[in-house]
Every structure is written in structure tokens, then in C-alpha cells.
């Protein structure tokens with residue numbers, strides 16, 4: 262018996278063309294700001310469509326474009342400035358994880374006069390009365406549409422840092438797999454492996470509960486089923502549906518259960534070697550699972566019995582089919598020489614503390630030696 266509490270987005274729409282539901286969403290206020298990336302939403306016509314749908318509710322809607330793949334604190338502040346100038350009262354994050362993170366951060370802080378750096382530097386808690394915020398992902402992987410934090414790039418300090426607050430969980434989410442049909446194979450693979458890592462690490466997290474376990478397991482089967490097919494044929498509608506729903510489901514699981522050592526080690530590896538988050542997770546995950554075997558073997562057996570999935574084998578075979586190598590040195594030949602630099606940046610709080618087997622310096626070093 263375990264006591265727990267959980268946090269989920271308010272209203273969720275899932276399905277092809279669910280973007281159309283924007284016209285029914287109960288936005289608070291009369292003026293809104295769509296926050297999006299540099300290209301995709303405008304070029305694909307999605308931005309115009311979103312604007313048109315929101316205007317059907319007689320709302321005024323403004324646009325902030327230009328969110329980078331890793332959203333910086335300066336970009337958040339520029340978007341906040343626009344939100345204040347236009348007196349926006351609701352927000353739509355339209356794009357990949359970074360556009361959604363930016364919109365969450367803006368909705369979290371726009372009511373004050375402070376910059377996001379001031380929030381981060383002084384650890385000022387995000388207000389409880391954040392703006393109404395809708396997340397519309399156009400990629401499948403980060404799970405940002407389900408979580409309470411925004412991962413931001415703090416340019417001066419050259420670090421990624423989270424602004425978080427329970428009120429930052431999106432008020433509504435639109436999961437429309439049609440928006441991911443044109444995702445290129447490499448992005449499908451990397452972001453998809455991030456989602457799969459979320460499913461696996463939340464499942465084995467020390468902080469998991471009976472409900473997150475259900476979400477993690479469902480996410481796992483959806484992703485294992487959908488990812489290889491979506492990679493092979495981007496236009497496979499069933500596969501795209503499974504991957505996007507799997508990614509969101511994994512997001513809800515890890516938002517409430519936490520993650521593990523693949524993320525804990527993966528963040529500094531990605532930062533030092535400048536590699537995509539999902540790619541690093543994909544390489545690390547089999548090594549972390551092997552390290553965790555003493556705590557996870559019974560559950561791995563159970564997964565095999567119930568779903569037929571031999572998890573470690575499956576992850577390795579999906580990686581191979583995506584052209585993801587077993588070791589980082591196949592991508593960056595002298596990656597091992599960066600071990601000390603990576604070790605200096607490893608944080609043993611957060612994700613690492615939820616790993617089912619305790620992680621210390623020696624364990625991290627061993628995993629790095631195998632994986633780099």
C-alpha cells in the first residue's frame with residue numbers, strides 16, 4: 262500500500278483532425294498568444310488553421326514565432342514581453358517540446374513584471390493562477406504536453422534548467438497524430454526513443470505507483486508496436502497514432518513517477534558531446550537496464566509473460582533498425598576522453614534518485630565506460 266497523488270492535464274483530445282477541437286476549447290479570456298517554432302507551423306499551414314479555429318470563438322489571437330529547438334531564457338522573455346504588451350490571457354504552445362515548454366513558461370510567469378531569469382536565479386515559485394494553456398505537439402517524444410516543467414537553456418550559464426510548477430501542467434492537450442506524419446525518419450527515431458525511455462524508466466522508478474505502472478506499460482506496448490513501423494513508413498497512420506499516444510502516455514507516467522539513470526547520465530552526456538537527447542537515451546538504456554537487473558529482473562520476466570516483449574533485446578533491435586549504434590564512440594570516436602567532464606556534470610538528485618538501483622560515482626563510471 263502506497264500513498265500517492267497525481268497530476269494530469271485538464272482536458273485531452275486524441276485523434277486524427279483533433280486540431281479542429283481548438284474551436285471548442287474553453288479558453289479563459291478574450292486574447293491569446295500562439296507560441297511556435299521557426300518554420301513548420303507556418304509553412305505547413307497549421308499556424309493559419311489554428312488561428313482561424315480560435316477566431317471562430319470570437320477571440321483575438323497573436324503569434325510569437327521563432328522558438329529554437331532548445332528554447333533559451335531570452336526567447337521566453339521575448340515571448341513574455343509580447344504577451345504582456347498584447348495583454349494575452351491564454352496561450353497555445355504549437356510545435357515540438359521546446360515550443361510547448363516556452364508556452365508553459367510564458368503562461369507561468371507573464372502576470373508578473375519579472376524575467377524568467379529572475380524566477381530561476383531567485384527560485385521564485387511559479388504562481389498558482391497561471392494562464393490557460395493549450396499544448397499541441399507536432400512531434401512525438403518529449404512528453405512536455407503532460408508535465409509540469411519547462412526545460413530552458415540558460416545561455417549565460419550554458420546549462421539546461423527547469424522552471425516548474427504544478428500550475429504549469431497544460432490546461433488542455435490536443436494529440437493529433439496527423440501533425441506528425443511529415444516528421445523525418447531520424448527525428449521519429451530519436452524522439453521516439455526518448456519516449457520509449459520515459460516509458461521504461463518510469464516503469465522501474467522507485468517513485469512509481471500502481472497507476473503510473475499501468476500508463477508506463479501501455480506506453481511501452483504502443484511505442485514498441487508503432488515506432489519501427491512509423492520509422493519505416495512515415496505515412497503509416499496507425500503507427501503514427503500509436504507513437505503519439507504512446508509518447509503522451511509515457512509523459513503522464515514520468516510526470517508522476519519520475520525517471521531514472523538513463524536520463525540522469527544522459528543529460529550531461531548530451532550536453533558535453535552535443536548529441537540529441539533521444540539518441541543518447543537510446544544508447545544508454547540497455548546498459549542502465551543491465552545495471553538495474555537485480556531490482557528489475559522479476560518485472561522484466563513479467564513483461565515478457567504478459568506482452569511477449571523481451572525488453573532489453575527489443576530495445577537493442579529497435580536501435581539497430583534505426584541505425585543507432587551500441588556505443589557513442591561509433592558516432593564520436595574519442596567520446597571516452599570526455600568521461601571526466603561528463604562525470605563532473607552528473608547530478609545525483611532528480612532522475613538519478615529514482616533509479617531502482619542506487620547510483621554512485623563508480624556505477625556511473627562503469628556505465629559510461631561501456632556506453633561511450
Ligand SMILES: [Fe+2]
Pocket residue numbers: 403455456459524538
Ligand atoms: Fe527524455
